Amino acid sequence: MSFLVAFQIGLREILSHKFRSFLSMLGIVLGVSSLIATMALTRGIEEGTRVFMQQLGGLELVSVVGKEPSRLMYDFANLSPGRTVRDAVAIRRSAGLISHVSPEIAFTTVVARENGGGAERRSVRGVYADHFVIGMHEIAHGRFLTPLDGEMGTRCAVIGSTIASELWPETPPTDIVGRIILIGGSPFQIVGLLTRYEREEDALARRARKPLQSRRWDPFRSKNQSVLIPFSTMFHEFRSGAFPEDSMDSLRLDVLALRVGDLNHFRAALEQVRAVLDTTHRGVDDFDLETREDWFDRVESSVRAARLSGGLISAISLIVGGIGIMNIMLASISERVREIGIRLAVGARPRDIFWQILVESMLISLIGGMLGILASLGLIEILKLISPTENIPILTAGSIVFSVAFAVVAGLMSGLYPATKASRLNPISALRYE
Amino acid sequence: MSLILLEDISKIYRVGDQEIRALDGVSLRVEEGEFVSIIGPSGSGKSTLMHLLGCLDTPTSGRMEVCGNDLSHASQDELAIVRNREIGFVFQSFNLLSRLDVVSNVELPLIYGGVPAAARRARARQAATDVGLGDRLSNRPAQLSGGQCQRVAIARALVNNPRIIFGDEPTGNLDSETGNMILRVFEDLNAAGKTIILVTHDPAIAARSQRIIEIRDGHIVRGQQP
Numbered sequence: 300m301s302f303l304v305a306f307q308i309g310l311r312e313i314l315s316h317k318f319r320s321f322l323s324m325l326g327i328v329l330g331v332s333s334l335i336a337t338m339a340l341t342r343g344i345e346e347g348t349r350v351f352m353q354q355l356g357g358l359e360l361v362s363v364v365g366k367e368p369s370r371l372m373y374d375f376a377n378l379s380p381g382r383t384v385r386d387a388v389a390i391r392r393s394a395g396l397i398s399h400v401s402p403e404i405a406f407t408t409v410v411a412r413e414n415g416g417g418a419e420r421r422s423v424r425g426v427y428a429d430h431f432v433i434g435m436h437e438i439a440h441g442r443f444l445t446p447l448d449g450e451m452g453t454r455c456a457v458i459g460s461t462i463a464s465e466l467w468p469e470t471p472p473t474d475i476v477g478r479i480i481l482i483g484g485s486p487f488q489i490v491g492l493l494t495r496y497e498r499e500e501d502a503l504a505r506r507a508r509k510p511l512q513s514r515r516w517d518p519f520r521s522k523n524q525s526v527l528i529p530f531s532t533m534f535h536e537f538r539s540g541a542f543p544e545d546s547m548d549s550l551r552l553d554v555l556a557l558r559v560g561d562l563n564h565f566r567a568a569l570e571q572v573r574a575v576l577d578t579t580h581r582g583v584d585d586f587d588l589e590t591r592e593d594w595f596d597r598v599e600s601s602v603r604a605a606r607l608s609g610g611l612i613s614a615i616s617l618i619v620g621g622i623g624i625m626n627i628m629l630a631s632i633s634e635r636v637r638e639i640g641i642r643l644a645v646g647a648r649p650r651d652i653f654w655q656i657l658v659e660s661m662l663i664s665l666i667g668g669m670l671g672i673l674a675s676l677g678l679i680e681i682l683k684l685i686s687p688t689e690n691i692p693i694l695t696a697g698s699i700v701f702s703v704a705f706a707v708v709a710g711l712m713s714g715l716y717p718a719t720k721a722s723r724l725n726p727i728s729a730l731r732y733e
Numbered sequence: 734m735s736l737i738l739l740e741d742i743s744k745i746y747r748v749g750d751q752e753i754r755a756l757d758g759v760s761l762r763v764e765e766g767e768f769v770s771i772i773g774p775s776g777s778g779k780s781t782l783m784h785l786l787g788c789l790d791t792p793t794s795g796r797m798e799v800c801g802n803d804l805s806h807a808s809q810d811e812l813a814i815v816r817n818r819e820i821g822f823v824f825q826s827f828n829l830l831s832r833l834d835v836v837s838n839v840e841l842p843l844i845y846g847g848v849p850a851a852a853r854r855a856r857a858r859q860a861a862t863d864v865g866l867g868d869r870l871s872n873r874p875a876q877l878s879g880g881q882c883q884r885v886a887i888a889r890a891l892v893n894n895p896r897i898i899f900g901d902e903p904t905g906n907l908d909s910e911t912g913n914m915i916l917r918v919f920e921d922l923n924a925a926g927k928t929i930i931l932v933t934h935d936p937a938i939a940a941r942s943q944r945i946i947e948i949r950d951g952h953i954v955r956g957q958q959p
Contacts (some may be wrong), residue, residue, distance in 0.1 A: 304844055315832055641828045644789065645842040645889065646817020648810045726789050730828065 326620025331671025664710025821890025
């Protein structure tokens with residue numbers, strides 16, 4: 300007996316008991332749809348995190364952060380100058396695997412229009428030209444700060460879109476560049492306006508002229524509020540003079556961010572940086588290297604945990620669905636003993652009966668799986684509506700194939716016992732069965 | 734060579750620790766083209782003999798050959814293949830599948846004989862038409878009379894062109910006129926060369942066969958040889 304015949308017989312059997320078949324499929328339907336939805340949900344979280352991470356600098360970004368020196372070094376802690384511009388210079392000179400170095404100092408001061416209007420205390424950062432690359436900035440209009448700005452100590456600034464729209468709400472972005480802005484009372488010329496950073500869904504909402512959902516946390520808030528000026532200008536304007544012996548090189552940094560040139564040499568690059576900093580810090584271990592990798596690993600492991608628990612629940616419901624099929628198949632073969640007897644009498648071999656029952660239960664689970672796909676599409680739409688994050692569920696072909704395959708395997712497993720039982724029926728007693 | 738050959742066949746059932754010798758040293762030959770009937774009271778081993786002759790079961794001991802196949806120790810699979818190729822069954826209670834129409838019922842043996850679908854349908858249709866059901870092909874058994882049901886069963890028995898047609902009280906559920914008609918079909922088949930084996934308790938029906946095999950207490954008491 301060919302597979303096709305078993306398939307036809309099974310299909311006819313399923314169709315002649317539509318409601319019963321549907322009930323036996325229900326577990327599979329729920330299992331498959333929840334499995335697909337879980338996978339779409341975790342995939343969405345993963346993707347959202349990845350995109351977010353990329354926008355914030357990617358894996359290549361490494362931060363040098365300060366820390367308490369270890370107990371062993373405690374007495375020598377004062378030998379270390381801490382994180383200074385010297386570190387940045389030394390890294391740039393000696394750590395060849397690092398492509399960009401960005402020392403930053405942030406401070407808060409009053410920022411206002413040229414006429415003093417719109418004055419408000421804001422965070423201003425003195426940065427190197429490398430900051431443009433490390434901060435993953437994009438210029439909407441004008442230019443970014445250049446190394447020349449740093450050398451000359453020019454009074455120029457690059458501002459974020461929120462600052463621009465708050466200071467000059469009526470002015471089109473193209474007219475912002477060239478205007479004068481007062482930072483701590485000193486005039487700076489705006490040379491560049493940064494792109495408005497926003498999540499894709501916010502951009503969509505804005506284009507559709509819907510009100511922005513401000514209840515959400517905006518990961519780009521601080522980027523949009525940037526006021527960036529050349530590092531040297533910042534030093535001369537705001538930091539020198541208080542202590543005459545201060546030089547720019549010994550200034551303590553708030554941020555020292557690095558970018559690894561080639562991710563394939565990530566570890567080696569970190570070693571280089573560590574070696575350089577060990578020298579500039581005179582052996583005091585008052586710094587640490589913070590990588591996105593750790594963060595990524597954390598996110599990944601929590602996504603994995605979510606996927607695992609969701610998958611486990613779905614798998615359990617698939618197994619329960621399989622048990623449901625087994626129940627129905629057992630009931631159905633005891634109803635069909637005489638039919639099986641007739642089939643045996645006209646020449647069906649036990650294995651023909653075995654395949655007939657097995658194919659039927661696989662078919663039930665396959666149809667259940669198909670219905671499950673449909674149900675999952677609806678489920679994912681609902682999830683998209685209520686999903687409180689930017690992590691929109693992503694449906695993948697792989698998850699569909701995997702779920703349906705799992706369902707068919709569950710059907711196969713649950714069909715084995717009834718099929719074996721049916722194929723062991725004795726033709727004589729099966730024919731006599733009333 | 735005989736079509737069916739039983740040599741010193743015994744069939745022993747165990748019920749608890751009690752042994753029941755349903756057949757006890759039975760020997761029997763049936764030649765091709767014969768029309769034989771098997772009679773005997775209930776409990777005589779008639780059913781057991783019928784199951785062996787119909788290749789539904791194997792003997793406990795002895796030698797059994799059907800159509801040249803030694804089935805003394807045959808597996809269920811071997812029995813199924815011989816049943817499929819060489820034997821057509823007609824039962825007292827018709828044993829049709831109620832969910833299938835006439836053609837689908839008739840084609841059942843062809844499915845297990847591995848005949849391709851198109852040929853299967855054609856042959857089943859032909860067999861049903863041959864027994865006079867040409868206008869009932871897509872009816873279900875519930876829509877047919879008893880005589881028509883038995884014709885479907887006969888068409889099913891014939892569709893694989895077997896050498897042996899086996900009737901187990903084929904007229905038991907029919908009125909005498911319809912029963913008579915069915916018996917005539919059997920006689921016609923016999924005239925066309927088929928070997929017919931009827932199991933019956935009705936001496937009048939048995940009398941229409943060429944040879945009566947009578948069984949009592951597990952022994953054949955009449956009609957052992959052609």
